[in-house]
Structure formats: structure tokens, C-alpha cells
Amino acid sequence: MAAPPMPDILPYPTGNNPSSSDDNPPPRPPPPGLTIPPIHPPFPITFPPITFPRLKSVRTGAWLVNYSPVGSTFVAYDGTIRVEATAGGRRASGDLYQRPTIRIPFPVPRTIMLPPPNPSNGIPIQPIKQYRYYLRVTKILENITFGKSFDLGLQMFLFTPTSAGSGTWSPAPAAAIDCTATMTWIPAPAGYPSSGDYLEGDLKQDGTNTILGRFKMGWLSQYFRKAVVEIDTVAGSEQPLDSGNGHNWQTRTRCPPPTGEGWSDSEMNDAMIKHHEAVNLDLEWHYHILAVHLIDSTPRGIMYDAGATDSDHIPREDLGISTHWTIDQGWGTVSGIRFGLAKAPHFRTAVHELGHALGLYHNTVDLGYMNTSDVIARAGTAALPFPANIKWAFADNDLKRLRHFPDIFIRPGGVPFGEANDINPPLTPDDRALMLDMPELKLEITPLLTEVPLGAPVRVELKLTNTSDMEVTVPARIDLKSTCVHGVVKDASGTARNFKSIIGCVDEEPLTQLAPKESVSKSLTLLRGGDGALFPMSGVSEISVTLRWALPSAGEAGEQPLAIVIGSAAVFITGASSGSHAKAAHKVLTCPDAHLILALGATHLTTGVEAVEAAVANDVLGKHWNVVKAKALAKAGGKENGRKLLGDKHECVMSHDEKDKLERLLK
Numbered sequence: 311m312a313a314p315p316m317p318d319i320l321p322y323p324t325g326n327n328p329s330s331s332d333d334n335p336p337p338r339p340p341p342p343g344l345t346i347p348p349i350h351p352p353f354p355i356t357f358p359p360i361t362f363p364r365l366k367s368v369r370t371g372a373w374l375v376n377y378s379p380v381g382s383t384f385v386a387y388d389g390t391i392r393v394e395a396t397a398g399g400r401r402a403s404g405d406l407y408q409r410p411t412i413r414i415p416f417p418v419p420r421t422i423m424l425p426p427p428n429p430s431n432g433i434p435i436q437p438i439k440q441y442r443y444y445l446r447v448t449k450i451l452e453n454i455t456f457g458k459s460f461d462l463g464l465q466m467f468l469f470t471p472t473s474a475g476s477g478t479w480s481p482a483p484a485a486a487i488d489c490t491a492t493m494t495w496i497p498a499p500a501g502y503p504s505s506g507d508y509l510e511g512d513l514k515q516d517g518t519n520t521i522l523g524r525f526k527m528g529w530l531s532q533y534f535r536k537a538v539v540e541i542d543t544v545a546g547s548e549q550p551l552d553s554g555n556g557h558n559w560q561t562r563t564r565c566p567p568p569t570g571e572g573w574s575d576s577e578m579n580d581a582m583i584k585h586h587e588a589v590n591l592d593l594e595w596h597y598h599i600l601a602v603h604l605i606d607s608t609p610r611g612i613m614y615d616a617g618a619t620d621s622d623h624i625p626r627e628d629l630g631i632s633t634h635w636t637i638d639q640g641w642g643t644v645s646g647i648r649f650g651l652a653k654a655p656h657f658r659t660a661v662h663e664l665g666h667a668l669g670l671y672h673n674t675v676d677l678g679y680m681n682t683s684d685v686i687a688r689a690g691t692a693a694l695p696f697p698a699n700i701k702w703a704f705a706d707n708d709l710k711r712l713r714h715f716p717d718i719f720i721r722p723g724g725v726p727f728g729e730a731n732d733i734n735p736p737l738t739p740d741d742r743a744l745m746l747d748m749p750e751l752k753l754e755i756t757p758l759l760t761e762v763p764l765g766a767p768v769r770v771e772l773k774l775t776n777t778s779d780m781e782v783t784v785p786a787r788i789d790l791k792s793t794c795v796h797g798v799v800k801d802a803s804g805t806a807r808n809f810k811s812i813i814g815c816v817d818e819e820p821l822t823q824l825a826p827k828e829s830v831s832k833s834l835t836l837l838r839g840g841d842g843a844l845f846p847m848s849g850v851s852e853i854s855v856t857l858r859w860a861l862p863s864a865g866e867a868g869e870q871p872l873a874i875v876i877g878s879a880a881v882f883i884t885g886a887s888s889g890s891h892a893k894a895a896h897k898v899l900t901c902p903d904a905h906l907i908l909a910l911g912a913t914h915l916t917t918g919v920e921a922v923e924a925a926v927a928n929d930v931l932g933k934h935w936n937v938v939k940a941k942a943l944a945k946a947g948g949k950e951n952g953r954k955l956l957g958d959k960h961e962c963v964m965s966h967d968e969k970d971k972l973e974r975l976l977k
Contacts, residue, residue, distance in 0.1 A: 324852045366495060367454045368402075369507050370395050372433050373534040375404055376426050379512070379523035383413050387442060388426045390433060391527055392713055392743060394535045396911055399452025403714040403737060404445035406466075407436040409653040430501040433536045438723055443477070444716040444735045445467055448488065459494040462511070462525070464842060467735035468744050476729050476808055476840045477718065479483075483736045488516040489527045502528045534713050535720070537595035539664065540587055547601040547633035547650060550660035554653035557702050572604040575614040576910065578630045582615075591624070591723045598627060599660055601650070603634040610635060610649065610683060612658040613666035616727040623902075627722040629663040631656070641687040642696030654697040655683055669730035670708050671717045672793065674860045677701045680708050684820075705855075710737065726840045728810040729798060750778035751824075753877030755855055758833075758965055761882045765895025765925060766934035768845055768881055768967045772855060775829040783873075785859045786820035789832045789967070792910070794859045799836070802849025809839030816906040821859070833965035837898075837903040846899055848885035854878045856929040887930055897921045898935075908938050937972065944975035 370393050377387040391404035410424045442847035447465025465486040471477045481487065491511040498508030507529035513522045539559055541549045552558035561919035573581075578600050589596040605612060608655075615628040633650030644652040649659075661679050677689060678701040690696035703714065711730070712720070714737045719730035751774060758769035772789075776782045783796045795811045824830060836844050836853070845851055858874045886892035898904045903918025922942070925935040940953075964972070 320467055320582065322848075337628060339417045365454050365456060366451075366458075366749070368393055368400055368451045369529045370400075370503070372534055373404075373527045374427060374429050374434065374502075374530050374531045375406065375506075376526040377523055378620045380521055382523075384421055384423055385409075386423060386426070388434065389443075389717075390530070390902070391445065391447065393450070394534070398970055401710075401714070402447035402450050403716075404447065406442040406443040406445065407716040408442050410437070410440060411668055425806070428501055429499075430505070430529055433531050433533065435536070437594060438718070438721065439592075441469055441718050445851075446486070446661070449490070459492050459509075459511070462493045464489045464491070464513070465735075469716070474940070476725055479735050483734060489513050489522060493525070493527065494753055498528050502530070534569070535595070537597060538589075539597050539599060541599045541601065542586060543601040543602065543633075547603060548656065548937050549601055550599065550631055550657045552653065553657040557657065572606050573630065574606045575612065575630075576906075577650050578602065578605075578614050579628065588764055591627075595721050597629070597664060600628065600630045600662070601633055602630060603632065604747060605630055605632045607730055611663045613663045613727065615667070617802070618812075624723045625726040626667045626669065626724065629660075629667055631660050631663060642690045642698070645698060654700060658697070658700055658702075658817050660681060665704070665708070666723045666727065667722065668712060669715060669724075670704075672860045673705050675705045675707065678703050678705045678708070681706060702894065723885050726810075727892075729840065748782070748873050748875045750776060750780075750782055751784070751875045752777050753855065753857060753875045755853060755877040757853075757878035757879055757881045759881070759963065762845070763884050763891070763895075763930050763934070764845070764848055764886050765891070765898050765928075765931050767938070768851075768853070769963070769968075770836065770853060770855075770879060770881075771831055771833050771965065772857075772877070773829055773831045773873070774824070774857065776824040776826055779826045781823040781825055783821050783861065784824045784830070785857065787832065788830065788857055792832055792953060792965070795834070795855065797834075797836075797839075797853065797855040798833060799839070799844040800850065800852045800854075801845070801847055803847065805897050807841040807844050808838050809836060809844060823836075831966075833967040835908065835965065835968070837908055838902065843899040845881075845883050848883050850880055850882055852878065870901045891928055891930045894924045894931050897924045898931075907942050923973055933961055934963045936962045937968050940972060940977060944972070 313613070373391045373393065374709045375387075375389045375391050377389075379385055379387075385543055386409040387406035388409055389406040393400055393402045409426060412424060414420050416423055427436070444467045446467065447463065448464040448465055449461055465488060466482070467478055467479045467486070469477050491508035491513040493511040495506070495509050502508055508527070510524065510526045513525040514520060515522055520593045537835050541551070556857035580597055582600060586598045587596070607614075609632065611629065611631040613626065613629040615624070615626055615966055629914050633648070633656070635649040637644050637647050637649055637652060639645045641655075644655060649656055658679065662683070665680050670680050672682060674685060675681075677686045677699055686695040686700055690699050702760055703709075711732070715730060717734065718724040754775070756771045756773065758771065762768050774784060774788060776784075785792055788795060788808075790811055792811055797809045798806050799809070800806045834855075840846060854876065855878070856874055858875045861873050886895055901917055901921040903915040904921040904974040905918075906915055907918045920933060922939055925931040926939050
């Protein structure tokens with residue numbers, strides 16, 4: 311008899327007794343005569359665990375950096391690299407400070423290097439005198455990788471401080487040396503907050519592949535930098551602690567005694583020196599805000615710790631804000647209110663002035679912190695009046711500066727206000743020029759005297775002309791008490807020395823329209839700048855003046871560059887004609903306080919008064935300095951003494967502006 315047909319599916323017996331259900335019927339028994347033996351694998355079947363490569367990225371925030379050059383036993387550098395996320399991936403920059411060494415005199419005299427910063431202490435603050443390099447990051451892992459390493463591209467710019475702290479950078483941006491380090495992830499040493507965010511690699515010079523040193527970086531913090539803001543007040547003044555709608559900061563406060571209703575910049579500076587907390591700026595970035603009733607130089611606020619007012623020569627440490635200014639009509643919902651009671655604009659002005667202390671200029675690209683209050687108030691509408699229209703943020707290009715400016719541009723006690731820039735050193739590869747030439751404007755510089763004796767102020771007239779057939783927006787004033795004047799004097803040896811506006815950090819920047827073919831003129835009296843005396847030697851000196859101002863706001867359309875116009879002239883500085891002339895010239899040229907008397911009439915500065923007196927008494931310099939002493943006397947209430955000193959004005963060297971001011975002071 312034929313065997314029955316084979317079933318379509320052979321059941322596979324298991325040791326289980328499956329439950330019967332409509333969806334899972336029990337297996338059918340094998341057909342008669344067919345026996346299927348149980349199947350047992352000869353060995354256990356196991357599968358290895360599946361592992362996937364770990365995705366890695368460069369974490370945003372601050373990274374501690376250590377760099378040890380090859381062959382340098384007692385030279386190493388520490389600092390930070392700041393990494394931020396952008397639409398295209400990552401943007402980064404950094405700074406290096408030379409690690410200190412000390413000399414051990416016993417038992418055997420030797421030099422030892424101090425340890426690097428402890429990562430467990432967070433973002434390090436290092437001595438300002440040890441600042442050495444700005445790191446421009448030209449290549450970095452932009453997004454993510456499955457690999458264990460990536461290439462970090464760097465350009466290193468060496469900072470060399472000058473006598474007044476302005477400093478120079480080398481090499482020039484066009485001659486920058488490119489270096490690359492293949493950075494490999496390894497477990498972080500003890501103290502770092504994240505074991506997986508630490509890398510090391512050899513830094514090599516591109517092209518030659520020469521190893522320059524060992525480069526290490528470990529993640530520290532989600533923040534880029536750290537600082538402390540101290541707020542002091544006089545009696546009856548409010549602290550700018552918050553905006554009233556959720557924007558604030560952490561502060562430490564104490565109150566110095568009041569000196570009066572209206573405060574001059576020098577009075578605020580003196581109060582700061584006497585009353586603010588004793589701090590070491592090598593250990594803490596510390597900024598000081600002084601809230602007073604009224605400020606003489608501006609209605610709202612000023613970063614007064616700049617130029618001639620900076621008597622302790624620690625730039626950008628301090629700022630002042632008023633509380634008893636009555637807000638102008640037309641300022642939206644706060645019109646007519648005392649400033650200290652209007653929390654939003656009061657707090658905004660404090661942040662604006664702190665922005666100046668951090669090295670930022672006015673910025674009209676939006677209605678954010680570095681625009682001025684008057685501009686924002688005028689931009690208010692019925693639907694969105696001031697201060698509801700304030701943008702509570704820094705503009706994008708200012709955020710980039712705050713995150714990627716060199717430390718020396720930002721930290722208190724670094725370069726003077728007005729020296730920070732985007733160009734030297736260049737910040738990051740996506741930088742673009744933020745200066746716009748104004749070909750329709752012509753700036754002429756005319757010296758009052760083409761020959762000036764050594765030790766005398768040099769007086770020049772600026773004439774700004776609109777050569778076009780249309781109105782052009784220009785600064786409302788173009789003197790050294792404006793916000794827009796920057797200049798360089800190059801002496802006969804080729805040494806260049808900078809000067810700039812005395813007041814460049816107030817919460818206002820008035821502009822005006824210059825009509826077609828019209829001109830505006832103003833005089834400058836030049837003596838000292840950020841690098842000391844501007845005319846310290848005989849010979850031809852070249853004077854270059856740059857006017858720089860923010861163009862009117864373009865809303866959110868994009869970054870607005872700064873407008874610039876440049877003019878130049880030359881004067882001849884004659885040498886000392888006698889021993890007494892040389893002695894008097896040396897005294898005024900080496901005394902910074904003499905410049906304060908020239909600029910501000912600060913007669914309380916004894917050494918400055920003595921230097922000016924020596925110049926006035928000299929036969930050669932007297933006619934150049936008489937007007938300076940007369941102005942100072944008139945400001946101090948000695949009008950009659952000022953008139954006697956001048957005698958015949960034709961014997962005095964003075965500019966048109968000085969003549970006008972004297973006539974007002976001596977009335």
C-alpha cells in the first residue's frame with residue numbers, strides 16, 4: 311500500500327505544552343508510522359553583544375587648555391578655549407597665559423614651575439601680566455563623529471603690552487602661522503567635571519609638520535567667562551538690580567557716603583577707589599557700578615573709567631548710573647518718571663554701561679543693550695511703546711565679541727576702552743569687515759601752528775565736509791568729548807602712539823544731518839594718549855585722525871558696519887632751546903596729571919598743577935600753557951586770577967574753541 315502523502319509542514323516538538331486557542335492551535339500529531347526524534351543542539355547557542363560606536367562632539371562652553379612647547383623646561387601656558395554652537399556647527403577661540411615660575415633659594419637654588427590651574431575650580435582667572443597669546447581657531451569638529459580624534463587648527467597671536475597697556479599683536483594677520491593638532495579623546499585626569507570630554511594631541515606647524523608642543527584641553531563649564539558685578543549706591547539712589555520683568559543679575563552691595571547731588575566723572579572715580587571692595591583683579595574679574603543722584607557729564611550713565619578720568623590706570627573697571635534724572639517727555643510709558651524708579655530703562659542702562667566696560671561700542675543693529683536709550687525710546691510706537699520695545703539681549707555680533715574677544719580686550723585692567731577691535735587680532739574665520747568708508751565725506755586736519763616747541767600741546771582743527779548732493783548722517787560733535795574720535799601720532803622715529811575721545815562710553819550718541827556741501831569744524835588740543843606723551847621728541851610728527859560712528863539702525867535686517875572717515879596732517883616739533891625749557895618740557899610730558907588739568911581742569915591733582923605751573927613760568931612754553939591754567943582757575947572759581955593770567959590774549963596760543971570757552975568761563 312502506498313504511503314500517505316507528506317504534510318505541508320512538519321511540526322517541531324518542544325518541551326512546552328502550548329495552550330490551545332483559536333489563534334494558536336496545538337500541533338498535529340505525526341502521521342502513523344513516522345517518528346521524528348527530538349532535536350538537541352550539540353552546544354549552547356550564544357550571540358555576542360552588539361556594540362555601536364559612541365558619537366562624539368566638541369561640547370559647548372569653556373575648556374581648560376594646557377600647552378607645553380617642545381624643549382622648554384620652564385615655559386608652559388594655560389588658558390581657555392571657548393566653544394559655541396552656531397548654525398553651521400562650532401565657533402571657537404581661546405587665550406593663553408604663561409605659567410608662573412618661582413625661584414627656590416635652598417637647599418640648592420633652583421627654578422620650579424608652578425602647577426597649572428585646578429580644573430575643579432572651574433573657569434580659571436589668571437594674572438593679567440602673564441597674558442601672552444590669543445588663539446584664533448581656524449578648524450574644529452563642527453558636528454559629530456564616530457572617530458576617536460579630530461583636527462584642531464590654530465593661529466597664535468602674541469600680545470606685547472606697551473607703557474599704557476594698549477599693547478601690540480604679532481604676527482600681522484596676513485602673516486599668521488597656521489598650526490594643527492590631531493586631538494584624541496582620552497579619559498580626563500582627576501578634577502575635571504566630565505571624564506569623556508578631554509583630549510590631547512601634538513601641535514604641529516602646517517607645511518613643515520614640525521612638532522611645536524603638546525596641547526591638552528578638557529571641558530569645564532557651560533559658560534564662557536566669569537565675572538563679579540558689585541553695585542554701590544549713595545543715600546537715596548536705587549540699585550539697578552533687575553528690569554522688573556525677569557531680567558536680573560547677582561550682585562554684592564555696599565554704600566559709600568554721598569558727596570553731592572551732581573557727580574563729576576572724577577568724583578565717581580575717587581569714590582570708587584576709596585569705597586569699593588578690595589579685590590585682586592588677578593584672581594577675580596570685578597566690575598563696580600556706582601548709583602548716584604545725578605551725573606554731570608550725561609543724564610543716565612557712563613563707563614567713566616577711561617581716558618583722563620582713569621587716575622588709577624586700571625581701565626574699564628567702573629561705571630556710574632544716575633537715579634534722579636527725570637525721564638524726558640516722549641519716552642513712552644515712563645515719561646516724567648524719576649530714572650531710578652523706572653526699573654526697565656534703569657537696569658538696561660546699567661547693562662549698557664557694563665557692555666562698555668567689557669570693551670563693546672554702541673551698536674544700532676537692533677534695539678538691544680548696546681544701542682542707546684534715546685534711540686530705543688524714539689523707536690517706540692503706540693502699539694509697542696518704550697520701554698516695552700527694548701530687546702533684552704546683546705546683538706549677535708556683540709555676543710560674538712563677548713565670547714571671542716581676547717581676554718585682554720574684556721577683562722578689567724586690560725587694554726583701555728577704544729582699543730578692542732575685530733580686526734587685529736582677527737576673531738574667527740567668518741569675520742567680515744565692520745568698517746564702512748564714507749567717500750562723500752572729507753576730513754581735513756589743519757594744525758594751528760606748523761612748528762610747536764617740545765612740551766607744548768599741539769592744537770589742530772578738524773573740518774568735516776559733505777561733498778555730496780545729499781544729506782549725510784554724522785556725529786553731532788567731533789571733539790575729544792564726543793564718542794567718535796580716534797587718532798594716531800607717528801613721531802620722527804616711526805613710533806606710533808594712540809589717542810581717542812575722553813568720553814566714549816555714555817548711554818547716548820547724538821547724530822545729526824550734514825547738509826550737502828556744508829562743513830562742521832572743531833578743534834583738538836593734543837598732549838597725551840593711551841601710550842603716553844604724543845609728541846615726546848623733536849622732528850616731524852604725522853597726525854592721523856579717524857572719526858568712527860554707528861550708522862542709523864537698520865532694524866533686524868543685519869549687521870550695520872561702523873562708518874569711518876580719516877584725515878591727516880604733520881607738524882614739526884622743535885627741540886629744547888635751553889636747559890630751563892628742557893626741564894619744563896620733561897615735567898609736563900612725563901606727568902599724566904598735567905593732561906587731566908588740560909582736559910578737565912582737575913586742579914586738585916598736585917603733581918599736575920606743579921607741572922603746569924612749570925610750563926607757564928617758562929619763556930618758551932608759557933604762551934602755550936597760559937590758557938590751560940586760566941581755564942582751570944575759572945572752573946575752580948578763580949575767574950579774576952584767570953583774567954590776570956591771560957592779560958593780552960594775543961600773547962596766548964589757543965584754538966577758536968578754547969577762545970569761545972574762555973569767554974564763557976570768564977564772564
